[in-house]
Amino acid sequence: MAEPRSRQEMSLLNRTLLPQGTYTKDPIDLNNCDKEPIHIPGFIQPHGVLLAIDSRGTATIVQCSQNTHDHLGIHYSDILGMPLSDLIAEEDVNKLLNNRSSAAVTSDLHYMDLIIDVSGEEKVFSSVLHESEGLLILELEPYYEKENIESNDFEWISRFFGRIKSTDSRVEASQIAAEQLKEMLGYDRVMIYEFDEQWNGKVIAEASEPELEPFLGHHYPASDIPKQARELYLRNWLRTIVNVNYTPVEIVPTLQPLTGKSLNLSLSVLRSVSPLHIEYLQNMGVGATVTISLIHDNQLWGLITCHHYSARYVPHRVRTLCNFLGAFFSNELFQRQQLDDYQAEIKSREAATRIVNIFIGNTSPARVVEELQGEQETILRLMNASGAAICYQDKLLLFGETPTIGQIRELAGWLAGQAEDHSYNTSKLSLEYETAKRYQDVASGVIYVAISPGHHNYMLWFRPEVVQVVEWAGDPAKAVLKTDDGVRLSPRKSFEKWREVVQSTSYPWTTRELSILPLLKSIVRRQTENQLAQAEEHAFQNARILKRNEQRYLQLMDFSPVAFFTLTEGRIIYCNMMAAELFGYENAGSLIGKSFNDFLPDNTRDILRQDFEKLQLDITSLMNNQLYFTTASGMSLLFEITMASVVHAGKPSVMLLLRSRTSQQEQDDYSETTNRLRNYLTTDPLTDMPVQTVFKQQLEGDWDDCLQENCSLGLLIIDIDDFRSYNTAYGLQGGDLCLQWIGEVLTVVSEQHNALISRQRGGTFMLKLKDTTSAYLSELAEEIRQHVLALQIQRELTGQSGVVTVSVGGAVLLPDEHTMASDLIELATQALSQAKDEGKNRTRVV
Incomplete structure (x- = not known):
């Protein structure tokens, strides 16, 4: 009896009829094949019968295919006007009418096995029912019996599902699907065909008889499957041509009685095929085809194209199974692609x-x-x-x-x-x-x-x-054939591999x-929104820090027994008396404004310029070299120099220390001065903590060490709550004192726990600790919060507690090859945000 279709399967199809539209009446060739009305051909394939039924009142046959006598034993002229109940049992008529549904409302097709008296002999027909513009379309095919086919269904489905699910890639799954369908259909060739954005197709998987030329990897031009053909593939899971060399059977009368137009066969399973497509298949030597649509979310993304090189009938039951497996495969491949795309x-x-x-x-x-x-x-x-x-x-x-x-x-x-x-x-x-x-x-x-x-x-x-090198199935440009009537665009006859070289x-x-x-x-956007809001404050704070550093550098140069120069844009903007004496000048003022290159031989200028460039890449390090310099008297002397990148008057500058003699006292003075300079470069002038650059370099180093040692790394970010308002209330000097008081506490706590603390900017600090746990870091965060609270630094009474507090966010990670130190910073930053969001004066460690 009835073979119900899976509603989930059919729900993926667009089962609306193709509109009549505007189509050409000219002879069809490749120049106008996209305007061929292939959904209203007026003909069907001869392996079945089509009946169009007007179900208003008594269900009556108003159109039919001319081959009714071949299958039903009744001439088409006798069957027109016949009540449907005269052909099939009343019970079956009622079932058909009860199942009728508009294609615009439901995507279901209705399958039934019907028993019909053919010249006194009861014969079984497989039927398909759908509605087309007010008429019921009943398509009948003689029932095809094959021993044990039903018992094989579960085995086919189980094997297909199992093999597809065991694959690791889309390509492998496509190959398995092609092999399984070839075995199921008994066809010579099965190809999985995928469209690109321009509707050109490519064969991504193939199963074929060994003697056949492989089409795997071949590209097919979009003209092979014009737009209206793709629209029909969206409306039917499966299309079959039993015999490519068939003679089409006309539907009579030509015009549909309700519309006065050709019968719309958009959803027909027997619909005759475009003569141009038949010529295309004949040129390929194909005898029969089965085509399964690969659809997801009403988008046609590919086809399973099956070729047999002689006529071959595929029974309804096998077609139904192919429909089901095609729908599953389409969804499976789409989900795999979605998952791959999502992960990527x-x-x-x-x-x-x-x-x-x-x-x-x-x-x-x-x-x-x-x-x-x-x-x-x-x-x-x-x-x-x-x-x-x-x-x-x-x-x-x-x-x-x-x-x-x-x-x-x-x-x-x-x-x-x-x-x-x-x-x-x-x-x-x-x-x-x-x-x-x-x-x-x-x-x-x-x-x-x-x-x-x-x-x-x-x-x-x-x-x-x-x-x-794109391999096409024949040269898509060579489609012009000379005929008796002139020149005509027709399907190409050669499908041998044709290579197109694409350059540039x-x-x-x-x-x-x-x-x-x-x-x-x-x-x-975010730089504008976030950074500009903080730029003025940070610039001011940075200027103050630079000013303090500048004061430290000037004090170091003024009181040091070592020769000092400061250069900006290659010119001397400061030097001490020791430097003047070293170069043979009576006073330092004589050197101010001079180009430093004036004291360098030509062959050393490039060396020093390269050193300066390297210095800008690591602003916290010192660089050493030995170079010849020319003194005021013209004498060439070899000096040992140490260089540091600094900022002077808001401009990038370079500080140089020089010495020429090697007495022990000079060596000691030089070492002490360079050590002090190195300390100035790497520490915050207000808190004496490591600067941000140094801290993050050490954090990266600790991360690499922990990765090798398989131990954890913890990070705390400590931020003074509402520090901006404190600065507003007490002024910048009061804010500096607050930072120093809290910095002293943080330094003591970090030393007690063998951790490293750094001031980042404003009122924010970072602390890192190796080989720790979330529990230990949580205790440390709370200890820091309590110590700062114990300082009882008074603030404006608008504050929640009337004293300065801190919020602390932290994280602990075990480094691996998939994570980086920046991930740890990000987690700690998020934890700090949570602590702030919870009301401040809080700790949060993740």
Whole structure:
């Protein structure tokens, strides 16, 4: 009896009828095949019978195929106007009418096995019922019996599910599906066919008889499956052609009585096939086909195309099984792709967030540049690129294989003009920008994203040219055949492998890669929102710190027995008397304003310039060298020099210590002075704690050590609650005293626990501790909070407790190859935010 279809299976289909639309009446060829009305052909395939029934009142047959005598033993002229109950049992008629449903309301097809008297002999027919523009369409095919086919259903399904689920990739799953369906259908060839964005197809899996030429990897042009054919594939899981060389059977009368138009066969299983498609299959030597749609969320993303090289009938039961397995396979592959895409997107977003945080988390351009230089692998992997360039504060950083600096700056100007919403991408750069042909070997593909409103700061990713060899199933351009009537576009006859060489292009940027551009663009917004709000305060605080450092440096130079110079932009802006004497001058003022290069022989100037450049990359270290200098008298002397990067009058400068003699006293003085200078470079002038740069370098070192030693690393971030309002109430000097009092407590506590404490900025401190636990770190955080509270530093009475408090956030991680020290900082920062959100004067350790 009835074979009910799975509602879950059918719910994925769009079962609406294709509209009549505007189609051509001209002879069909490849030039106009997309306008062929293939859903209203007026014909069916001969292996079944079609009856159109008007169910108003007595259900009556008003249209039918002309082959009714072949299958039902009744001439079509006699069957027209016949009540349906004269053909099949009244009970079955009632079941059919009770099952009728509009295709616009439900996606169900209705299957029944019907017994019909054919010339005195009862025969079983497999029937399919659907509605088309007010008529019921009943399609009948002689029942095909095959021994044990029902008993094999469970075995087929079980094996198919098991093998698909055991695969590790989409490609492997596709190959298994092709092999299983080939075995199930007994066909010569089964291919899994996937569409690209332009509807060209590619065979991604294939199972075929060994003597057949493989089509795996072949590409098929979009013209092979025109738009209206793809629309019909969305409306039917499965289409079959039993015999490619069939003679179409006409439907009579031609016009549908309710609409006065051709009968709409969008949902018909017997619908005749486009003559152009038949010619296409005949050119391939194909005798029968089965095509299963791969659909998800009403989107056709591929087909399972099955070819047999002779006529072959596939019974309804096997077709139903193929429908079910096709729906399962379509959903399975989509879910696998979604999972792969999701996991890849998570990794991409994590990497993008790391890059974004470098820009947003630092107010110092030098620090941004320093951190970016340590993230080459992350930056390149973010877009699966071979090269990248980042321009920030007019400094251009290059990663991997890139064009030259001059070429990049010129290209960036062109890209800024092409960009929409701060970004632009292409995989055919040299075809769009003629100048890029000079470096298409490293930059045929480019992604551009601006990270500042005026496009002064930007990021670029590059992909090299990939000379692709695309293997088409025959030359898609060779479709012109000469006929008696002239020249006609027809399906190509040759399906041998045809190779097209594609040049001047890179691998295309994927949707996943492009999807993280909005996150990168957030640098522009978030820098504006977050950093500008703090820029004035931080700049003022930094200026005060720099001023204190400058005072320390000046005191060191004034009272040191060692020769000192301070250079800004290559000129001497300060020197002590010892330096003047060393160079043969009577007083230090004689040297102020002079170019330092004046005292260097030509062959040493480049050496010193390179040393200065290296110094800017590590502003907390000293650099030593031995160079010849020319004194006032013209004498050339070899001096030992020590250099340090400092800030003087708000400008990047270099401080130099020099000595020429090697007495023990001089060596002692020089060592003591360099030690004091090193201490000034690496400590905060207010609290004597390590500066932020040094602390984070040591944190990275501890992280690597813990990774090797398999031990944990803990981090606390301590922040003075409402420190800005305290500064407002007591002034900057009062704020400095508060920082010193709390800094002294934190220094003592950290020494007691063998930890390292650092002042980060403003009223924020960081403490790190190796080989610890969350419980121990929680106790330490609470101890710090209690000690600060015990200081009883009075504040304005608007505060909750009337005294200065701190909030502490912390985290403990066991380093592994998948985590970084920045992850620990991020966790501790989040914990601090939670402590603040809970009311301040709180601790939170995760």
